[in-house]
Amino acid sequence: MRALVIVGHGSHLNGDSSLPVYEHAARIRETREFDEVVECFWKEEPSMRHVLDTVESDDICVVPAFISEGYFTQQVIPRELGLDGPVTEKGGMTVRYAGPLGTFGQMEGVILERTEDLMRGKKKRPGRTALVLLGHGTDLNKSSSGVIYLNAERIREHSLFDLVAEAFLDQAPEVGEVVAGVEAENVILIPVFIAEGWHTRETIPEDLGLTGEVTEREDRTIFYGAPVGTHPSMADLIAARARDTYRTGDQAPGTAGCEDEVVRSAS
């Protein structure tokens, strides 16, 4: 039997954080691709520490609902789940550990779907249109921004927008400057975040003076999308991530999927 275990951050304060994990799990359950689909969290229950005890399958794929490689995917999740590499044998189970979602090949498609959903029925100004991918970013870990640069590059190849730019909350280029300075009359701002939360609901709209999905400024219109991670298509991406992990199961860390290599060079 095969089980998919989706790991979310979760929150002690805010139910929005775990909600997409539950929703994606429900969608994947409906496909019946896996015998079991189970959710677990760092800050909510079931904890990573105990989730494997609730699984009846013997072949398990753990997919972190995180955008980029970093502290959680590299330290916290393996430690709490008791994993010692891409494949761990324990308690009669084979536990495979997938990489995060943001570097996976289908991610650009989800970003584009999120963009289409936002722009459906909305009137643009005459002139150029820029897509701005917004990441958290941190000077402590280049993978966080690497995912944004990687997806921006992939989307540029489609030539759907006059311009594709990267922006961040906690590192340069800073989002306020990018949104104000990008040379376009229409600016589509898409947060590459896994869930709604403090940043997407409060700090970003406040800092940028956004009034909702559409904000008119003198020289430009800003379209602000929901986070990529809550899009229903993320469920397909999570399932595909698991499928890919089963396929490449026994390879060495970092070689399972060429996209992980790309993000290193992009960052």
Add this chain to the structure above:
Amino acid sequence: MSEAPRSASGSASGESENVAATSREAFAAWVDDAMEGRTFAQVLIRRLETGYEMRHTDDLDAENLETSDDPRLAREISRLTEAGEHRPLKSAPNLRRGWILRVADAREMAVAMNYLYPAAVVHWHLEREGKLEITSYRENAARQSGIYKRVQRLSDEGVHNAAQACCEDAVCLKRTLWDVDGETPLAMDRGNGEIPCPEPCSLFVSFARRVRLFEREERERDAAGLTPSEREDLASLVAARASGKMKMAREAEFEEPLNERRLRYRLLTLAPKLRPGE
């Protein structure tokens, strides 16, 4: 990366039986054995002619309950309190009322129970089998990192007080099985509910971090013997009470003076100083 063994699968290692499956069967048999049903934290579970019924223990005789046969509706039931607040700790005694789940079989009952009380059925079973592995506070703290690393420095007294404030039945219905360490039992009323708690949870670790920050204020006591955060909490309490709007902070909002667990901690550590001799 895996120096900390996992409690249950560690103990189930080498056995051919899957612990989730055996727990599910044992739990169903336990429910089947009681005509009047079983109480599991705030849920009453009863065997029906076919399948099982679950409802809030306070809804035994209630009418007009919302009835469903979908075990996954349990997630929606357990998500928010009666007042619509997020429930980060499912074993807190704030499960909302007004629902009945009538499910087809033991498998569906296990699905529902895992949303109402995640991992509780398996811990319940492992404890009865004598196989539940317990992780002490010090073992748990030793593997914390990042902003939680500081919980390693929490004093034994701090652990006792934090556990009394954060884990007793008034705020969590699990029965606390872990201790400070191998030699130091927790000084608290551990509760007597069905669900064992084998290890400090993430909510407790977060609270322990807050208590450790309180401990660091010791050197900043004023002439009246109060720390800055004690003064702040007292002022906030007076202001809130005087305004007539005593709005409590959210369950895990430990930075807020009017948080229930924080106030329980103050009752243990501040109240005796304010009323010496009582």
